[in-house]
Amino acid sequence: MREAATAEARPYHHGDLRRALVDAARRILEGEGPSALSLRAVAREAGVSPAAPYHHFKDKGELLDAVAHVGWDMLGEAMTSAKGRTGDPAAHMTEIGVAYVQFSRAHPALYRVMYDCSRDKDMLPEGMQDNEDSAYCQVRETFRALAGPTVAEVDIELATIAAWCAAHGLAEMTSFRQFDPLKDGLGGEEGFLRAVLGHLGMFPAARAKAGGNG
Amino acid sequence: MREAATAEARPYHHGDLRRALVDAARRILEGEGPSALSLRAVAREAGVSPAAPYHHFKDKGELLDAVAHVGWDMLGEAMTSAKGRTGDPAAHMTEIGVAYVQFSRAHPALYRVMYDCSRDKDMLPEGMQDNEDSAYCQVRETFRALAGPTVAEVDIELATIAAWCAAHGLAEMTSFRQFDPLKDGLGGEEGFLRAVLGHLGMFPAARAKAGGNG
DNA sequence: AAGATCATCTTGACGCCGTTCAGATCGGTG
DNA sequence: CACCGATCTGAACGGCGTCAAGATGATCTT
Incomplete structure (x- = not known):
């Protein structure tokens, strides 16, 4: 959410999605714990599609x-x-x-x-x-x-x-x-x-x- | 598999499914590790449907x-x-x-x-x-x-x-x-x-x- | 023995997951 | 400007946990 708000300005190409994904993952970890840390949730938190992370991480x-x-x-x-x-x-x-x-x-x-x-x-x-x-x-x-x-x-x-x-x-x-x-x-x-x-x-x-x- | 073979004799009601499920889970743990331990896999190993365990365990x-x-x-x-x-x-x-x-x-x-x-x-x-x-x-x-x-x-x-x-x-x-x-x-x-x-x-x-x- | 009861099991469905792939979009190079 | 490669989307696949509705059969009552 926090990230999604700022991501509105960056229309298609994110710029630094790799770091944004790691940050999003850490926010989810702090807020909801390890069991909530799905790849889709991270992408959601970062404001991108579920497939986007695969351009920066193998899996x-x-x-x-x-x-x-x-x-x-x-x-x-x-x-x-x-x-x-x-x-x-x-x-x-x-x-x-x-x-x-x-x-x-x-x-x-x-x-x-x-x-x-x-x-x-x-x-x-x-x-x-x-x-x-x-x-x-x-x-x-x-x-x-x-x-x-x-x-x-x-x-x-x-x-x-x-x-x-x-x-x-x-x-x-x-x-x-x-x-x-x-x-x-x-x-x-x-x-x-x-x-x-x-x-x-x-x-x-x-x-x-x-x-x-x- | 091992359990499924003996389960052919017990057609519908298992008899002691609770224990069979725990044993099946332990076999999967020993053989394939914790990441393979899904509820569906346990049911499969025990030779029952994916919903059967819910009559013996809350989740x-x-x-x-x-x-x-x-x-x-x-x-x-x-x-x-x-x-x-x-x-x-x-x-x-x-x-x-x-x-x-x-x-x-x-x-x-x-x-x-x-x-x-x-x-x-x-x-x-x-x-x-x-x-x-x-x-x-x-x-x-x-x-x-x-x-x-x-x-x-x-x-x-x-x-x-x-x-x-x-x-x-x-x-x-x-x-x-x-x-x-x-x-x-x-x-x-x-x-x-x-x-x-x-x-x-x-x-x-x-x-x-x-x-x-x- | 016949019927009712209730726990047990199956089938089918829902939403979420990780992952893949074809196609859309964009930044940088010629 | 045209192109290309990197980046992102949308849709799809199978597997997951879970639930509701229905089938089955053991047990209890009469």
Whole structure:
């Protein structure tokens, strides 16, 4: 609708339909959730015919890939800026973990698409690949900096995977409403996140803080 | 197909269509994955018309709920028998964790349905609810036995959640093929699982073993 | 045993989906 | 200006979830 209104001015050729479709998909995700994200609905939201997207994406999956790409970029930025918010390197891991889960809570539908469309291809999601600036590499380099030179490479890799598992697992679990009472007793959702992370081995700063709380 | 052959003998009234539909759904899941699991395909596999399931389930979601229920039962049994395989109580948590992830790897499509259909309702999955015999309660009681009387109740709850996050996260991560080389260097998939669990705080036995390996 | 009842199953239809294809439209190149 | 390739439309196909109306048969009543 919002897009359809502005699209009246562009009569036939859209100009930047590819980006408009990705934006429309994100609006639908935010507003109506993943189950409403049909290719036809995206085209409708962008004000074009159902067949128009096929000139910019091979199929629906490729459109979702593009949406997921935006999501991983956003998550990477959130993690980077979270790391910058504390001067203590020992706290970096905790802050990254909290930022990760908070992103998944702020954009639950987008987060789901980010993993779903990589699962369908049996492939690592974009943010976990070994590209220079992926979110995963951010975590690994943070571990490497904390570990020092004596720690074996394989242990850095395993610690990164373990931390990622913990963050992703927590991202999924904390979305269930049944934990709300527990959160209330721990000073809200962020308190809950830090408490759970404190029970996982690789977040020493969170563990100290959780110990202080309970 | 398999079901359709035996269904020829039962002309109109099936007799136990509800169970037959759940079984048919599980066969499709195992054989063709979650994307092939349409209500019509399930009816086809069971040898009935597309509308027949509506006399046993309100909609497709309720059929999936029934399938998920079977899955959570299977997972609970796998966890119980894993705990019984070791006499050392300190190793229980690790064995449960390994059994959890191995179940998710043995039945990936079923595992996905188990979480998906609870996510769609913003509700805790069956195996995580506070019912007497749920898989989640198995983990919590194991923690309680290990913790002793001085540990606060909320910490037992948090440790259980943390362990569940770790196991679920690992279950999702280990399905990505890109970790295969890493697994090879750690004595296969089970070695990989134990190594990652060893980097997470609540699996002391795995941590000791992982330390011995690398 | 005969008939009524009610759950079960089928048939056929509706609207939405992803996808394809022929044709309309337009921007840029010769 | 004429053309061409990229872009978009309209109509169509099969598959999906779901529903209403009718056929079937097991069970219960008398």
